[in-house]
Amino acid sequence: MGLVSRPETTMVSYEPQSQEGWVTTRLDFLVNWGRANSLWPMPFGTACCAIEFMATAASRFDLARFGMERLSFSPRQADVLICAGRVPFKLAPIIRRIWQQMPQPKWSISMGACASSGGMFDNYAVVQGIDTIIPVDVYVPGCPPRPEGLLYGIRMLQQKVMAERSADKHIRREMIPDPSSQLYIPPPVIDELSEPFGNSVHQTRSAP
Amino acid sequence: MTEQFEIVRTGSRVEESAPPITPRNVPRRGAPANPSAIALAERFPGGVLNSEVVWGETTVLVDAASVLDMMKWLHEDPSQRYEYLSDVTAVEHRDYEAPIEVVWHIRSLSFRRFLRIKVALEKGAPLEVPSVWSIWKGADWLERECYDMFGIRFNGHPDLRRILMWEQYKEGFPLRKDFPLRGRFSRSEQLSQALSQNPEAKYSMEELTIADAFEDLPSDMRQRLRDGAKTGE
Numbered sequence: 001m002g003l004v005s006r007p008e009t010t011m012v013s014y015e016p017q018s019q020e021g022w023v024t025t026r027l028d029f030l031v032n033w034g035r036a037n038s039l040w041p042m043p044f045g046t047a048c049c050a051i052e053f054m055a056t057a058a059s060r061f062d063l064a065r066f067g068m069e070r071l072s073f074s075p076r077q078a079d080v081l082i083c084a085g086r087v088p089f090k091l092a093p094i095i096r097r098i099w100q101q102m103p104q105p106k107w108s109i110s111m112g113a114c115a116s117s118g119g120m121f122d123n124y125a126v127v128q129g130i131d132t133i134i135p136v137d138v139y140v141p142g143c144p145p146r147p148e149g150l151l152y153g154i155r156m157l158q159q160k161v162m163a164e165r166s167a168d169k170h171i172r173r174e175m176i177p178d179p180s181s182q183l184y185i186p187p188p189v190i191d192e193l194s195e196p197f198g199n200s201v202h203q204t205r206s207a208p
Numbered sequence: 209m210t211e212q213f214e215i216v217r218t219g220s221r222v223e224e225s226a227p228p229i230t231p232r233n234v235p236r237r238g239a240p241a242n243p244s245a246i247a248l249a250e251r252f253p254g255g256v257l258n259s260e261v262v263w264g265e266t267t268v269l270v271d272a273a274s275v276l277d278m279m280k281w282l283h284e285d286p287s288q289r290y291e292y293l294s295d296v297t298a299v300e301h302r303d304y305e306a307p308i309e310v311v312w313h314i315r316s317l318s319f320r321r322f323l324r325i326k327v328a329l330e331k332g333a334p335l336e337v338p339s340v341w342s343i344w345k346g347a348d349w350l351e352r353e354c355y356d357m358f359g360i361r362f363n364g365h366p367d368l369r370r371i372l373m374w375e376q377y378k379e380g381f382p383l384r385k386d387f388p389l390r391g392r393f394s395r396s397e398q399l400s401q402a403l404s405q406n407p408e409a410k411y412s413m414e415e416l417t418i419a420d421a422f423e424d425l426p427s428d429m430r431q432r433l434r435d436g437a438k439t440g441e
Contacts, residue, residue: 089402090374096403124382124391124398125373132399 028165035079035105036161037067039154042078042102044095047085049112049144056147066154075101080157081134084144086114087127099134104172107161109153110136113143228320234264242266244288244316244323252278267324275327276338282314282323283343290314290323293344296351298358300385310337310360329360339364357383374405 041063045053057063057071072078075098087095099108110130113119116139118128130136137160140153164171241259245266249256255274260267270278282290294313301309307328315322329335339362341347351362352371359381362368369375373382378401379392391398422430 089398090372090405092399092402093405123389124379124387127399127402128395132395133403 028167029162031166032162032164036158039066039068039079039107039157039161040070040072040077041068041080041082041109042072042075042098043082043084044098045082045084046087046091047112047114047144049084049115052144052147053082053084053111053150056150061147061151063151063154066151066158068154075099076103078102079106081106081108082111082150083108083115083130084111086119086121087130087133088125089127090125092127092133095130096133106172107137107157108134109138109140109150109157111140111150111153112145113141116141119143231264236263237261239264242321242323244282244290244321247288248278248282251281265322265324267326269326269328272327272329272337275325276340278325279312279314279340279343288316289318290316290321292317293340293346293350294322296340296347296354298354298360298383300358300383302385304385305331307331308335308358308360310354312340335360336363338362339368341365357381359384374402376401376405 043050043053055061057068063069068080075081079102081095081099081102083095099106108130110116114121114126115130116136118126120143122128127133138153138157140149142149145153237260239261241261245256245259245268248268248270249259252270252274255271255278256268257271258269282288292315294315295311296313297311299309299311307330310327310329312325313322314325327337329337335358337360339347339351341351341362342364348366349371351365352368354360355362355365355368356370356372370377379398380387382391393401422433425433
């Protein structure tokens with residue numbers, strides 16, 4: 001007698017009395033929920049940011065609360081590349097190789113100022129941001145970021161994962177930028193645009 | 209070479225060595241010189257060009273032609289015993305006319321002495337000094353680094369190639385004063401050159417000394433070594 005409330009279809013219910021042996025939900029939601037809560041990070045730590053990353057993974061801040069307790073030191077079994085620290089040019093082919101070795105679905109977090117933009121190292125040896133080599137999903141600012149900052153970035157990545165849709169044809173398509181596209185910026189223009197920044201404004205490119 | 213050494217156990221001291229004290233109230237100049245510097249000037253009368261004591265540390269400017277003999281003598285003479293090579297580096301001064309100096313930091317563990325030896329290399333002439341690898345094997349990577357950053361050639365080094373930058377690095381020697389801080393090439397050019405390196409091809413024949421085990425290597429590595437590919441390190 002009376003109205004029976006419809007079961008909640010967008011949520012997975014944990015309560016024992018509401019379990020009837022099955023749930024209905026969107027496949028996207030279920031897959032994304034599983035992925036977002038079991039991200040396995042591949043730590044690529046090169047500098048002081050890696051120390052903060054270790055602190056994040058240790059017991060006080062406890063990365064395991066977010067399903068990341070299993071640090072994958074093999075890129076073959078990793079989901080998230082966390083680049084913590086500056087990347088010199090000599091490491092550029094190595095981080096690209098690691099990214100290529102990671103299976104889809106994969107994401108990447110650029111942790112700290114140096115990984116995101118080169119930071120204070122505006123010199124001959126350091127890559128000016130790892131997004132010139134690999135795609136980056138979340139940038140975490142800071143020098144180095146506190147563990148809370150990294151956790152906030154991880155939560156943002158989880159939100160991003162939860163918002164993915166499998167019907168999206170453009171997601172996770174690995175592509176080389178098309179030079180005929182309107183969005184393509186040729187490398188010399190990028191150099192020109194990035195010229196006024198950094199701490200060596202009066203530096204000339206060529207030797208005297 | 210090492211027959212005349214007697215083994216110095218940890219904690220033992222040589223008779224004439226100074227007791228381990230922390231020097232206090234060291235004057236900026238005029239502190240007593242390292243006795244090795246005086247002995248060096250007596251032993252090689254023409255070789256020692258200048259000697260000065262700053263903050264209690266003795267610096268000896270020597271002639272490039274005789275530096276190897278001096279190092280050998282300092283290492284092997286029982287009254288000197290400089291067993292430990294701390295550092296090999298170079299200094300280029302902001303004054304463009306001033307010569308580039310190659311600096312060796314050597315330490316005598318037995319006598320608790322520290323000596324800094326310098327050689328001045330004039331600009332314009334080829335930057336060449338003898339390698340001390342035959343005396344201290346630890347000089348290997350130090351000299352490679354010095355070559356990589358300053359372009360100074362160490363004659364007699366067994367494997368003088370770049371160590372910090374990759375081997376095909378084309379922009380020059382980064383710590384020279386005429387090197388721009390951001391490098392000579394544009395960022396995109398630098399990145400494309402760096403990305404063209406093969407991260408796995410990092411071994412050279414000399415490094416591995418695998419002539420005996422060559423046939424046991426994987427075929428691709430054998431092929432790579434056989435081709436003599438100059439591989440980025």
